[in-house]
Amino acid sequence: MHKAGFVNIIGNPNVGKSTLMNAFVGEKLSIITSKAQTTRHRILGIVNGEDFQMVLSDTPGIIKPAYQLQASMMDFVKSALDDADVLIYMVEIGEQDLKDEAFFNKITNSKIPVLLLLNKIDTSNQEVLETQVPYWAAKVPNAEIFAISALGGFGVPEVFNRIVELLPESPPFYPKDQLTDKPERFFVNEIIREKILIHYKKEIPYSVEIDTEEFFESDNIIRMRSVIMVERETQKGIIIGHKGAALKRVGVESRKDLERFFGKQVHLELYVKVNKNWRSNERQLKRFGYN
Ligand SMILES: Nc1nc2c(ncn2[C@@H]2O[C@H](COP(=O)(O)OP(=O)(O)OP(=O)(O)O)[C@@H](O)[C@H]2O)c(=O)[nH]1
Numbered sequence: 001m002h003k004a005g006f007v008n009i010i011g012n013p014n015v016g017k018s019t020l021m022n023a024f025v026g027e028k029l030s031i032i033t034s035k036a037q038t039t040r041h042r043i044l045g046i047v048n049g050e051d052f053q054m055v056l057s058d059t060p061g062i063i064k065p066a067y068q069l070q071a072s073m074m075d076f077v078k079s080a081l082d083d084a085d086v087l088i089y090m091v092e093i094g095e096q097d098l099k100d101e102a103f104f105n106k107i108t109n110s111k112i113p114v115l116l117l118l119n120k121i122d123t124s125n126q127e128v129l130e131t132q133v134p135y136w137a138a139k140v141p142n143a144e145i146f147a148i149s150a151l152g153g154f155g156v157p158e159v160f161n162r163i164v165e166l167l168p169e170s171p172p173f174y175p176k177d178q179l180t181d182k183p184e185r186f187f188v189n190e191i192i193r194e195k196i197l198i199h200y201k202k203e204i205p206y207s208v209e210i211d212t213e214e215f216f217e218s219d220n221i222i223r224m225r226s227v228i229m230v231e232r233e234t235q236k237g238i239i240i241g242h243k244g245a246a247l248k249r250v251g252v253e254s255r256k257d258l259e260r261f262f263g264k265q266v267h268l269e270l271y272v273k274v275n276k277n278w279r280s281n282e283r284q285l286k287r288f289g290y291n
């Protein structure tokens, strides 16, 4: 017998969804930062076993959209609510309610199995845990609750095994050596965007999109050229920094990560371009993979 199914991870921003998916897959597929709204897409991470295939979906944190990009991000969450075989609802210690009631009602009325993961228990203690578990059990009575630390790995194997149990009988959906649904250039974009999230403040990371225009792989090196797109001229100056120092740092750190990710020497050319109000432009968003 072979089992396979879609296991979709949803929750508020910054609770550790991407950290969990990477832990399951054993690869850094999704970027992770301490800032909210790090993930903008629905990213598949596929875990293949002898007799099962777990198709995980990492999704953007749930927010009330303020502009078109965020609305598209929430469409990814909606799609993940619709096609899940197992729903992972992640919350973090100390968090109260999900900000969007419609999403929350969908979870509590779900006909499919829901695992509620109470994450970041490494930041807490037994006393707090003893109040949090009953709190969530009352709020989401249809869920099985697991207290975990996605970062430290505590409780992660137990959740993994439970998901495998819950997978429906099915042939695999993807070739059994496939790890994700995204192309190589997507990961280049994401690795660069992670450095932007880490090094720039306020609205800058949220105004940036990366477009990798060239990706040439030869025997011993991959040559890439990527554009960092911003919404306004002033943001371009900030990205580049004094004598280009800030942009250089992004380039150096990205290249190191890209070499690790692809297991090959990388030559990365970066430049910055203004793409006015791209976040609110349907056509531009479509071009960058936000449907
Ligand atoms: N202490 C602690 N920190 C964690 C744990 N899991 C994740 N984090 C941290 O929480 C922050 C957010 O993690 P992500 O995995 O990016 O969270 P996310 O839910 O994917 O965030 P968005 O994509 O923005 O919605 C990062 O700084 C992680 O290192 C955990 O178990 N314990």
Ligand SMILES: [Mg+2]
Residues within 6 Å of the ligand: 017, 018, 019, 030, 031, 038, 039, 058, 059, 060, 061
């Ligand atoms: Mg994420």
